[in-house]
Amino acid sequence: MTATKFTPRVFSGIKPSGGLTLGNYLGAIKRWVDMQGPSFETVYCVVDLHAITVWQDPKDLRDGTREVAAGMLASGIDPEKSILFNQSQVPEHAELAWIFNCVARVGWMNRMTQFKDKAGSGKDAEKASLGLYAYPSLMAADILLYHATHVPVGEDQKQHVELTRDIAAKFNHDFGVDFFPLATPVIEGPGMRVMNLRDGSKKMSKSGESDMERINMTDDADTISKKFKKAKTDPEPLPETVEGLSSRPEAKNLVDIYAALSNMTAEQVIAQYPGAGWGTFKPALADLAVDKLAPISTEMKRLMADKAEIDRLLARGAERAREIATPILRQTYDIVGLLRS
Numbered sequence: 012m013t014a015t016k017f018t019p020r021v022f023s024g025i026k027p028s029g030g031l032t033l034g035n036y037l038g039a040i041k042r043w044v045d046m047q048g049p050s051f052e053t054v055y056c057v058v059d060l061h062a063i064t065v066w067q068d069p070k071d072l073r074d075g076t077r078e079v080a081a082g083m084l085a086s087g088i089d090p091e092k093s094i095l096f097n098q099s100q101v102p103e104h105a106e107l108a109w110i111f112n113c114v115a116r117v118g119w120m121n122r123m124t125q126f127k128d129k130a131g132s133g134k135d136a137e138k139a140s141l142g143l144y145a146y147p148s149l150m151a152a153d154i155l156l157y158h159a160t161h162v163p164v165g166e167d168q169k170q171h172v173e174l175t176r177d178i179a180a181k182f183n184h185d186f187g188v189d190f191f192p193l194a195t196p197v198i199e200g201p202g203m204r205v206m207n208l209r210d211g212s213k214k215m216s217k218s219g220e221s222d223m224e225r226i227n228m229t230d231d232a233d234t235i236s237k238k239f240k241k242a243k244t245d246p247e248p249l250p251e252t253v254e255g256l257s258s259r260p261e262a263k264n265l266v267d268i269y270a271a272l273s274n275m276t277a278e279q280v281i282a283q284y285p286g287a288g289w290g291t292f293k294p295a296l297a298d299l300a301v302d303k304l305a306p307i308s309t310e311m312k313r314l315m316a317d318k319a320e321i322d323r324l325l326a327r328g329a330e331r332a333r334e335i336a337t338p339i340l341r342q343t344y345d346i347v348g349l350l351r352s
């Protein structure tokens with residue numbers, strides 16, 4: 012089965028746990044903005060039900076949901092062009108997830124590397140929530156509730172999108188239908204795996220110990236500059252060709268960030284700075300990042316001052332999302348044989 016009988020539709024989401032990082036921006040939001048337009052219908056979601064798979068303070072969760080929405084809007088997600096909402100306002104996500112809990116196999120879930128990373132092993136893993144374990148089936152529901160065909164995510168989410176395809180294929184096969192599309196993960200370009208600025212072997216994440224290891228989308232210009240200038244590197248200057256970046260994770264990360272922010276390839280960045288020392292490259296990178304991110308963070312702060320407006324936009328987005336989601340869930344119930352009397 013191909014996805015061709017389905018309307019080209021994009022779905023993607025970000026958890027409102029902690030703030031947004033440069034990784035979220037380059038791995039996700041920046042590309043979501045670019046995908047708005049005539050080729051796709053675009054549906055973007057603040058996935059609050061995913062966030063609560065680990066403990067969230069209720070007030071922080073509400074504020075974080077608005078902050079992520081503000082980050083998306085400030086980056087250029089246009090609520091006229093895209094459907095933008097928070098997951099829990101469309102209860103169909105949780106309903107479809109239950110059906111998928113009954114389609115997905117325990118063996119599939121056991122292979123999910125994100126669960127293993129987050130839950131740890133042995134006794135620690137036993138303390139993880141059941142929701143954290145079932146998380147990928149909720150993610151499949153997010154995507155398939157809209158019959159989405161394309162899912163722009165960072166590299167770390169590839170396995171979950173592949174699982175979504177497995178769930179769709181098994182559902183279609185078990186019930187003898189051609190109902191759910193096999194969604195394609197869209198993971199391309201240099202910003203798909205932004206690494207920690209203090210340790211190039213770890214992903215940049217919202218929850219690391221030190222704030223110096225990540226760029227937050229709310230950081231001001233001075234903070235952004237300082238973090239890039241203090242970013243860990245090896246003592247060598249930049250190489251003359253990209254091949255010279257292999258086995259130099261910190262150097263590669265900074266070049267990739269430069270490339271992603273400037274819409275260039277890593278090759279082009281190296282061609283512009285062949286053999287440059289860090290004293291040249293880091294300030295150039297810091298200026299570029301400030302140039303791109305400072306206007307977004309200013310706009311985010313402006314938007315966050317008007318919570319009522321964000322809430323209004325999310326409620327309207329949820330209404331539009333339900334117009335697509337409700338009929339798809341109803342048809343799913345019918346296919347499964349759940350009586351609607």
Ligand code: AMP
Pocket residue numbers: 024025026027033034035036037038039163164165166167168202203204205206214215216
């Ligand atoms: P999360 O914040 O975990 O909900 O992630 C939301 C989106 O941002 C997903 O598409 C992730 O793949 C992407 N993302 C998060 N961190 C990074 C990173 N360090 N590099 C690239 N993409 C990322």
Ligand code: TRP
Pocket residue numbers: 022023024025026058061149150153154162163164168171
């Ligand atoms: N699991 C994703 C993450 O942690 C967030 C997410 C939830 C998502 N549902 C989604 C991403 C659907 C893409 C499509 O980053």
